[in-house]
Amino acid sequence: MSDLIFLSLVSRHSSHLVRQQYDVIVVGGGHAGTEAAAAAARVGAETLLVSQKIETIGALSCNPSLGGVGKGQLVKEVDALDGLCGRAGDWAGIHFSILNRRKGPAVWGPRAQLDRQRYREFIQSELLSTPRLTVLEGSVEELFVSEPNPEEPGHHRVTGIRLANGSHPISASSVVLTTGTFLSGSLFMGQSKSPGGRIGDAPSSAGLSHTLRERLGLRTGRLRTGTPPRIVKDSVDLSLANVHPPDSHPTPFSFLNTHTHCKPEEQLPCYLTYTTPGVERVVRESLHLNCHIQEDAKGPRYCPSIESRVLRFPGRRHQVWLEPEGVTSDILYPQGLSMTMPPDVQLRLIREIPAMHRAEIHTPGYGVQYDFVCPTQLSPALQVKSTQGLFLAGQINGTTGYEEAAAQGLWAGVNAARCALSRPTVALSRTESYIGVLIDDLVSRGVTEPYRMFTSRAEFRTSLRPDNADLRLTLKGFEEVGCVSIVRYQEAVRVRDSLQDALATLQALALSTQNWRKKLPDMRMSEVKNSLLTGMDVLRYNDVSFEMLASAFPECLSHHMEFSQRLKIEAVYRPHCNLQKKEIERIQKEENMSLPQDINYLTLPVSLSHEVREILDRVRPTTLGAATRLQGMTPAAIIHLFNYVRRICFTYGKIPLSIVKKHYKIK
């Protein structure tokens, strides 16, 4: 990629080329930062992406894979909003599979193993070709904070950044921080501890976390995570592991792609192997040498180190996946073996696994502890409530995972841009997207451990499917949000119209049971009586596919073959989704009732218990809907709040409605 070389050349030592003023500055070049910068530029903001190292922009710091159950839904949604990671995955994927294939399309988990280098190259070339986006190498030394704009809620306002090595300040209306594990990050290996967020990279400046905590008064917490040692591929006896082949027909993530970059037959397999009692013994014997495990920062329950798995579930064998890192890579990634013991013990441990009895370690595993900002201090736009113009996304908000970071990054970037361009911020509802579920969980409940997406977190899982993310988000993304290109929008409109047309045709196709039997002799139809069945009814049958209907009625259905799978899914799920509609509408109404952000709940002249006041004051829900979901809220308190919001409307009735709306976001 010649573009890439160009990118590194212009941006590295080019402070004289960089403007002094941007609409949006994004700090950090990981999954959150790259999506944020690209989204902000798509919305129309002059955007600057600042990263410590140009080469690591778009790097996969941990596992070489994207998607999965729940996470795959996030990738589809980011793609539907014209984000990068779906298309990057299609370009860099070397092993595609849909998880949960037998469990129903609502919980299918599109997933791919990635070629690390291809992924990074794709992201970097996308950023380079994005209009209005500049990339700059540098470390942020300071965040400039000034007095707030008195017409907006908030106690502070962010005005820009200053880079290390003493260069001039760069000002911006919005700043998005996506610092990942670098905020007061420490690396752990054995008994040694050093500052940093990723091995091989310089620690970030202490100035930033000082500003967040001391100057802006944000509450922070500490989390930990870890990564496994990388194994030299040639040293592993793969004949002792089970081969896991990819899907024979790889399914792309992106709604824009009909096929993946990697040819089906060129895909690489994964390997599955298991821990042994020897692994458990090594963990126990080396506990005294492992200070990461002894620290009490909260680690994720669902991505635990091998140490905590063995200690919590002793006497069991645990899965270890050996994953390829790329087409030409000579390294394997042992998923499930994240560890922080001294390197010599790590080697002893992996050699307890038969397939790795002679394995060599390429890079040892290590643990990271880092600060995160308690996300209940954010609005659903991912803006810090107390600070105008400051947005946070990714691990800084207490999440884990590339997909979670990308989703937040995109949404923070969208809102940072809208804010800078004096457009109102926008929120996604948990009734319409996994991104909405993710953000609502973060800002209204907070986190106690690294947050990861699961399909079980989505109440409306049967409506929020991977197959319909474009219909849920692309149209809105273009019409209301402004982050979707016209090309993608036109494609989504075409898809929507074709689907509607096909569904209407199916609905109009009404035949008696007898006639259906004649048309589809292979179908087992249990229904008797003389009632008419529509094409939709019949398509709901387990053993009926759209292809069967299309060959029975070629004149009216065959031109819809492109969408045969989507139509089948739609037919099966539609009755269930219709049942959910009422509840969805109720929640959306509540979410449309904004609570003013400058309410002083402690002195509000409304009958509220002291306990409820404290909860409201601490969390400061942005909508009545969010307030009802708070733990400890009472029905009476909700009614009083509701009434208060309405009374404000009443009192301010003499002021033009638009101003009332602007100040209190009342709909």
Added chain:
Amino acid sequence: MYFQVGLADAETIFALSSGHGRCGVAVVRASGPASSTALRCMTRLTRNLPPPRKALLRSITDPQSKEVLDRGLVFWFPAPHSFTGEDSVEFHIHGGPAVITAVLHALGSVPGMRPAEAGEFTRRAFQAGKLGLTEVEGLGDLIHAETEAQRRQALRQMSGDLGRLYQDWSHKLKRCLAHVEAFIDFSEDELIEDGVLNQVDTWVCDLQAEIERHLQDERRGERLRTGVQVVIAGAANAGKSSLLNTLCQRPAAIVSPIAGTTRDIVETALDIGGFPVLLSDTAGLRESPDLVEREGVRRARERVDQADLTLVVVDCAHLPSDAEQAATFLEGHLRSVLSPQEQSLLVLNKTDLLPEEQRLELDWELRRVSGLPPVCHISCHTNEGLQDFLAVLHRSVKTLCGDPLSCAPTLTQARHRAHLQQCFAALAQYQRYRDIDLALAAEGVRLALTSLGRITGHVGAEEILDIIFKDFCIGK
């Protein structure tokens, strides 16, 4: 938290709006889009709705069974000119618990209707902007008081056996859901075997059976709240009204030696050994040329059919003098009055008119006939045998209600019944989709848990995840 702040709920709610307890006229109110449908099918008004806000006298019928439940006034309040601002309907019906229960039950069978939660009508009125500012001020406190009362009541219930039972079910359902969710979210990457689902299948099956048994508890708990329906029936002039008057110790019904004095149903509420009883006196069962009396007889038969317990009153003086013939006569008489399987007591009245010897002979003869209900001799005139009769009646009523102190918990609220039925139906969805689409099967368990959660309290996603992590060895 199960309070909803929906602004214009699409659901139609109904409830008894007049106070609880006995009253002459009861008002049942429905509000929401399905109100007009409910009005139409309950009053058989096929074409036009009644003129807005005008009283109309109609027979109120059960839309399923087409049975006439009562005759009363109905009102139609089209939106927005109603208390709630939505389409509303009012039924002004007779205040007997039996009538009210029947009308509420019938409303519940209309599609789109559900029983209202406490304070829901007021809340809708508030949301529609139908309350003034001062009223609004008080509303929060009102709802607070209502929910407090509800909470205390729920707590009382919940601390008992019933609460333990529902909590136990909720716990089992949470486990079912956690295991299904674990299988969906983790099984591809983790060591979660298909056996997990077989376990869930067994649990779901067991739960369904338990809930079904519980739902078929013959309404005992509800009887405890609304009263046991006891109906006095028998031939004309057997002394039915005298029995009613004797039991309630006041002349509630007019008694006279003229056969056919009671033409309509006379109801009175009694407390029998601590159990609420709704006692109805009916017209004597006989062929009559009198149109009014014939209607009375029809109603009497109808009431007997609905009764929890029927007291069949027989005039001893009119029995054949031969004991064997008398027994055969009584057997036939019971068959003519009661429908099969119906619970009853045989009350031989005017026992003071029967010689002692003949009475003993009759008793002896009756004991030889199998399948007869308990027999009591009484005299409403002298109060002879009354204590024994009351003891027998108490025993029967107690059996019907279920002893609240004994261990078998029963349903106490129609609302609970509705939620349990939803829960039961949702579990069937799990079984239906188990092998076809696990996401839809899981949706069934989610719905079941939500329905049960409306009785036991809300269950959130985090709680399910906690169970998943406790039960499974989950890694990335």
